[in-house]
Amino acid sequence: xxxxxxxxxxxxxxxxxxxxxxxxxxxxxxxxxxxxxxxxxxxxxxxxxxxxxxxxxxxxxxxxxxxxxxxxxxxxxxxxxxxxxxxxxxxxxxxxxxxxxxxxxxxxxxxxxxxxxxxxxxxxxxxxxxxxxxxxxxxxxxxxxxxxxxxxxxxxxxxxxxxxxxxxxxxxxxxxxxxxxxxxxxxxxxxxxxxxxxxxxxxxxxxxxxxxxxxxxxxxxxxxxxxxxxxxxxxxxxxxxxxxxxxxxxxxxxxxxxxxxxxxxxxxxxxxxxxxxxxxxxxxxxxxxxxxxxxxxxxxxxxxxxxxxxxxxxxxxxxxxxxxxxxxxxxxxxxxxxxxxxxxxxxxxxxxxxxxxxxxxxxxxxxxx
Numbered sequence: 001x002x003x004x005x006x007x008x009x010x011x012x013x014x015x016x017x018x019x020x021x022x023x024x025x026x027x028x029x030x031x032x033x034x035x036x037x038x039x040x041x042x043x044x045x046x047x048x049x050x051x052x053x054x055x056x057x058x059x060x061x062x063x064x065x066x067x068x069x070x071x072x073x074x075x076x077x078x079x080x081x082x083x084x085x086x087x088x089x090x091x092x093x094x095x096x097x098x099x100x101x102x103x104x105x106x107x108x109x110x111x112x113x114x115x116x117x118x119x120x121x122x123x124x125x126x127x128x129x130x131x132x133x134x135x136x137x138x139x140x141x142x143x144x145x146x147x148x149x150x151x152x153x154x155x156x157x158x159x160x161x162x163x164x165x166x167x168x169x170x171x172x173x174x175x176x177x178x179x180x181x182x183x184x185x186x187x188x189x190x191x192x193x194x195x196x197x198x199x200x201x202x203x204x205x206x207x208x209x210x211x212x213x214x215x216x217x218x219x220x221x222x223x224x225x226x227x228x229x230x231x232x233x234x235x236x237x238x239x240x241x242x243x244x245x246x247x248x249x250x251x252x253x254x255x256x257x258x259x260x261x262x263x264x265x266x267x268x269x270x271x272x273x274x275x276x277x278x279x280x281x282x283x284x285x286x287x288x289x290x291x292x293x294x295x296x297x298x299x300x301x302x303x304x305x306x307x308x309x310x311x312x313x314x315x316x317x318x319x320x321x322x323x324x325x326x327x328x329x330x331x332x333x334x335x336x337x338x339x340x341x342x343x344x345x346x347x348x349x350x351x352x353x354x355x356x357x358x359x360x361x362x363x364x365x366x367x368x369x
Contacts, residue, residue, distance in 0.1 A: 011052040012036070017258050018050050019120070019209050024077050027094045030066045034079035034091055039072045039119075040256045047072055047090060049080065050256075056080075061089025068093035074254035074266055075119040075211060096120055098150035100213060103275025103339070111346070112339055114277045118213045118254055118266045123205055124151040125265075127216035127225070129159045130175055130190075136182050137328045140286060141274045142215065143183060144332060148282030151213075153186050154205055155179055158221035160190040160197060167197035182325060184289050193224040203229060203262055210263035211256075218270025226267050229259055279336045287329045293321070304330075 012020060018038045028036050037049035037058070047058045058080055060071060072078055072090050079092040096119045104115035124146035128139060139155070146153035157175060160167035172190050180188050187205065191198030202225070206212055214222040254268045276282070284291055290312065294302065298309025304326055305313075315321035 014052050014054075015050065016209070017260075017264075018256070019211050019264055021209055023097070024094065027077070028079065031064060031079035031092050031094075034064070034081055035088070037078050037080050038256070039074050039076045039078060041253055042072065042074055043253060045071075047078075049078060049088070049090075051080065056088055058088040058090050061091055063090075064092040066092065068095060070116065073099070073116040073119045074256055075121060075213070077120060098122070100124060100145060100149040100151070100215065101277045102145060102271075102273070103277050105273040105275060112277075112342055117215070117268065121149070121151045121211045121213045121266065123210065123212040124149055124153045125156050125202070125205075125212050125214045126153055127156045127158060127214050127220045127222050128179075129217070129220040130157050130172070131159045131162045134175065134179060136178075136324070138274065139179065140182050140325075140328050141276070141332065142271070143186065143286040144276060144279050144282040145274060146215070146282070147285035148276075148279050153183075154202075155183055155186055155188045156198075156202060156214075156225070157188065157190045158193060158225065161192040161194045167192045167195060181322070183286075185285070191225070193221050193228050196228065199225075199228055203259075206259065206263040206265075208261060208263055211266065212263065213266040213268060215268050215271060218272075220270070222270075223267055226257055226259075226265055229262070229265070230257070276332060276336055276339070278339070279332065283329070283332060283336065287325070289321070290325065290329045 012025075015036065015038065020036070020038075024036075035051055037051040037056075039047050040050050040055060041048040045060055047060075049056055049058045058078070061081060061083070063069075064079065067079075068076075070093070072093050076096065077094040078090045079094065080088045081091040083089055098121055099119045100117045100121070101114045102117065104113040107113040126139065126142050126146055128134065143153055143155075157172075157179065160172045163169060163171040163175065165171050167190060176188050176190050180186075189198050189201045191202060214225065216222060254266055256264055256266050258264055293311045293315055294304070296311035297304070297307070299307055302310050304310050312321060312326055316323050316326070
């Protein structure tokens, strides 16, 4: 059966709401004897998967050839196999077109590991609440991660109703402008879950078949935002703590939710640690102002400190560039370089071990008589 016929099969129609399209259909032809599905939620090693026959629980199984490595993440398209006990298992993870990942915070030291948060998204909504001071360096770091994913980032500043003058007041406009200074090329939307201000702009970035993910701190209003876009109380929410404004982590797992007529949103728990996993492309995108200015420095190896002809320092002296932004870029660039070095050393040692095993002399007892 060709791709067009496979895409048009009646039993696939129920997956259209979850983003099934011709690209996914073409990928799935590699696994013709499997059941297609999309991961809705991950609970430890159990996966809730939307299939043509409804949602079902699935478990990790041996991967078919051609599968992505690792474990499935929310948003993944997967191929399911039915076992003899009638339990579904994930036989393959289809190639991802985008993925948000970070340095796994549970792994420390010289053995960095990646943690995949969500997969196959088109828009990464970075959510920040205006009831707390903007941590610009943290927002920059989150934007690097979002750009690196391959999705298009957008910034949503929630709780605009709590600012002096309300959502359309001067304080909100100032906050939006301050954030725009550290987010070149990124749509910045002020919103209120109380008044509904800005929600149409958020929806305007979505369309049927598209997937967006909400990422940000706990208590920033991600789940409430989804409830408002759905116009129903689907996601569990809770008040923020009065002492520090932090949320109570009412979202405990990453979950994919269909917004009728608008696409799909993935709600995520609040992120504490944002360790970058790779990030060269994300850095270039999130700091394109720095990258563009640096191209005009007199010396190609300029460190942007006291060198003559430094375009970045000239921009700082003119008041066109915040020196904090240079420091932020430098720190993340060093972090990415260190991680790349660690991974390179690990890869080199693994290759040496493999080469050593291949060159091991064959002993007589290795050969069957």
